[in-house]
Amino acid sequence: MRKEILRLENICKTIDGVKVLKNVSLNLYEGETVKLYGDEGRSLSSIVGLFGGVIKPDSGRIYIDGKEIKLASPLDGKKAEISIIHKKSDLIPNLTVMENLFLERKNYARGLFLKEKKQRARAVELLEILGLDISPDMMASDLKLEQMQIVQLGKALLDDRKIIIMDHTHILLDKEQIKLFEGVFNELAKRNVGILILAQNLRDFTSVSDRMYIMKEGSIIGNLMTSEMEKDKIIQMIAKDYYSEKSGIYLNQTSEEVLRVEGLSTKNMLRNVSFSLNKGEIVSITGSYGSGKYEVGYALYGMERTLGGKIYLHNKRIKIKNPSDAIKRKIVLLSFEKKENGLLYNLSAKENITISRLGNISNFAIIRKELENWLIKTVYNDLSLNIEDDNIAIEGLSLVNQRKVSLARAISCNPDVLILIDPTKGLENESKKQILELLVSFSDRGIAILLISSNLHEILQVSHRVWLFSNGTITGCIDRDMIESREQMNILSSFI
């Protein structure tokens, strides 16, 4: 029997009123590679935070080598023999690759002085093993995201630790790099190192894993050995709820084109994106971090300079230079990619809702209170929103009501096209459902919705069509019929 080196017991954690971890128990044996698949980035990140000593569990225990430990600070995490490869680099940007690699390695220094020759030799050797064609003197800030990940892996190798945790939730590595990581993981497994990979997609690292945990909405719903790891089974496990729930939401078919985009490109990200959007249609865009899915929305909204491409609204070519142009054309975007971008937190709920329509409720730049109240009332009726005090500060509202205030602002502009970025991020199930129902009610009213999201579950529930983004362009598409038929599992599985 192999030795158990890591065990979590009934870990619970609530963040901002949302239960991100519900009774999570898992274990890791030495020399074993385990993948933890989760649909919720936030739950996975809090597990990383747990080991890093940044997040304290509300309840539950952590055992390392059979002994219970407390991880109260990042320093405890370092002492606990755990190496973490973060999704966002924890390299220090203004130091070189070499300096970063040896930052915490005492045996490469003599007193206060660094043994530079020894370091350099080791660094060159490491970079070669890792297949990175970069100089050890390169600044960490000049590295690409995936290169930073690999350098972090190098750091983990140098650490010689027993446990490696890899946060793979948002990263897009190419096949070569995945192979490289897999090779290193195999090597480490032989040295009896236990590896836990947290991922939001099914594809990566499945072949090197001995076991896989499946986590859904914060609780672990499956623990499968590789032998039983057939995609169908896993997808059924993940999509089960969707099939039982879908009856609740009814979608109309539509055909009148509202928005058409031809050959949209931006400097850094988008390459030749073309699509069209019909009246009352919900189209979802999904893809990994860095795939360009967010940038499509920003480019359409005038937040990102476009290099080429034509945008047609109701078959008329339009140009959008900035968001206020877009709002005039009845294209509205709400972004919750970062929480603070969705709302103006210093203004009251009422002021947030009317901010984009001030021109219509004022005379000679002076806001008319009675018109403002009228607008608020109309929007409240529209959304069946119920906020007792209009003048309440946004922070004083629950998360779901904050979202609704944002949606109310969008609706106050009478949009023809509504672009939503991660509209349910960080919400609890019940709240998510409320928001999705609102979206469907918007589409019934004829608003075309572009839903940019990482949450597969919600996408499957409400979309007429789904586009997959990678490397800045659309690489796959499924429509409603395919979503509805279970036989199209294979197409679905290419998405996750």
Add this chain to the structure above:
Amino acid sequence: MIKKGLVNFVKNDLASISVVLIVLLTFVITKSNPSRLSFTMVSLSKDIAIFTIVGMAQMATLAVGQFNLAVGAMGGVAGMVCGYLINIPYEGSMNVDTYAQAEIGLALPWYVGVIAALIIGFIVGAIQGGMIVKTKINPFIITLALISVLHGLNMAVTRNIYFRNLPEVFKAINKNTIPATTTPDGGQATTYGVPVMFIVTLVVMVVVWMLYNRTILGRKMLATGVNTRAADFAGINSGRYITLAHGISGMLCALAGVLTVSKLGAAQTSIGDNWMLYSFASAILGGTLLNGGKVSIFGTMIGAGIMMVVNTVLTLLKISAFSHQIFIGALLLIAFMLNKGREALIRQQERAAVKVQDDVQSGGSKNEEFA
């Protein structure tokens, strides 16, 4: 309405600083020589009038999440422009007594000078704001550089002269009070009256209050305050409103500059030299948040009041003018700490409010689980 006003009053922390102001004022009243008290009070109210406007100039930039280090330089330039336009050229030969007294000046009507100064102030401020928006350089660097540029320009062009021969009507802004105070032959005032200058400030305060509470411009400037990206998402052209805020700031500086010229009876380049610290301290003591998005106009006046009364108190206590700066600096530190505490308090209250709601919600879902 009154109740709501009272709640806001406490929330802005105006209650506590008002108490400080009242205590300090009581000290001034009891300690000063009764025969000089009316003079002290009238002069104090003029200082408060000017520095309230200086504080509001800073507040205008704080509202959009920025700041303006060049308040004094802008006031100085505007003051000199006004002085040049309305100065009646001195006639007669230069001698030691009239050294540096201006022989130049356009002798235009006083209101032309004032309006021109306000326009210049707005333009200089807007240029500053436009530079910050276009170059994306930190406002610290740009406004710091502009202090030097504007002050230098002021000195170089005017060669540091005084415009002293100003129209009587213009000087009256300083001298006159309502009701008029009696001044026994050339001596100091012995009865009480509200200076015209103070009334000007009250009017400006009402206008600024209207701007932030009733107009699109004000609402959009406040919206830009905390997070410019969020404002952009809401369709607000944040760059335009940052530029406008700096323009308004420049215009208020100009007004304060003009009032100072009237008070001193002369336009000189040293106007505005000590404004920067006062501007921050009065705005922040008054409840304007350093991070932007919230302004307090009445509070700024109380803040300015405290700063000016402290000066008077120090004089009454016969503390050397050389050490006044120590106290002003200390007050500024207190103001910033207050700002920090106020932000923490706001966040704490809001979190408590959310928690109550969440508890209600999770209570509900728990029941469902049992069922």
